[in-house]
Amino acid sequence: MIAIHTVDWVPDFARGLLRDLRLRWALEEAGLPYEMKFVPLGGRDAQDWRARQPFGQIPVYEEDGKTMFETGAILLHLAEKSDKLAPGDADAKAEMTTWLFAALNTVEPQLQALVMHDRFHRDKDWYQGARDGVEEIAKKRLGDLASVLESRDFLAGGRLTVADIAMATVLRIVMHTDLVTRDNRLAAYLKRCEGRPAFQKALSDQLADIDAHAPKG
Ligand SMILES: N[C@@H](CCC(=O)N[C@@H](CS)C(=O)NCC(=O)O)C(=O)O
Known part of the structure; x- marks a missing residue:
């Protein structure tokens, strides 16, 4: 049996963005x-959680x-289990792996840096200057991605793969800005991914689970 472990509840800003959504x-x-x-x-520092996730993060x-x-790593593992998540052709599979890493290693850090500034450092006197620099790099990454998406619907193999699951959920982390929505190519790609029934089910289940665990009163 497969289980996804995640946090029971998060504040509003993280609804729909928790990375268990990918899984x-x-x-x-x-x-x-x-x-x-x-x-x-508040339980992610407990010894048994750290034994599963040494950085105290979710998901497991x-x-x-x-x-x-x-x-x-988990998405690649799932891609091995199901041909619904990966192409059979070896070249297309290599392209999928390449784009999965690009999503998590090249695009996500820059977008996440912007999120960290906007969520946690707005009150600092250095915020605006630092944010401008971070936004510039995020915009560059997004512009380069948009150029690639001009000529393809999905990142690898002409179909949805785990690379798109990674990339689309990475793009969602800057939903509090218009960086994605103001570019037609990125917006169309994200809409294509988010329009899938599997995404909609995953998202509504995540939101329902967060609501079910919301602190009372
Ligand atoms: N690289 C990790 C990132 C996981 C991650 O950042 N999870 C967030 C929630 S979506 C978290 O646990 N943040 C709390 C923290 O980093 O302490 C992965 O992809 O699994």
Whole structure:
């Protein structure tokens, strides 16, 4: 049996952005059954959580008692399990792996830096100057990605793969800005990915789970 471990609740700004969404979405695409397990938001420093996720982050993936962390590694593992998540052709699979790493290693750090500034450093006197520099690099990455997406619907193999699951969820982390929506190529790509029934199910399940665990009163 497969289980995804995630936090039980998060504040509003993180709704729909928790990275367990990547795993829920992939498993929905693959049609593989899974269950959700929840750790309290404040419980990620506990020894048993750190044994599964040394950085105290979420999500953790569990399959037949064994666990994995890092969504990129888990997505690659799932791509091996289901042809709904990866092309059969070796060249296309290599392209998929390339783009999965590009999403998580080249694009995500720059977008995440912007998020960190906007969410946690707005009150600092250095905020605006630092943010301008961070935004410039994020815009450059997004512009380069948009150029690639001009000539393709998905990143690899002409179909949805785990690379798109990674990239689309990376683009969503700057939803509080118009950096993605103001570019037609990026906006169309994200719409194409988010329009998939598997994504919609994953997203609504994440939101419902967060609501179900919301602090009372
Ligand atoms: N590279 C990790 C990143 C995981 C991550 O950043 N998770 C966030 C929630 S979506 C988290 O746990 N943040 C709390 C923290 O970093 O302490 C992955 O892809 O699994």
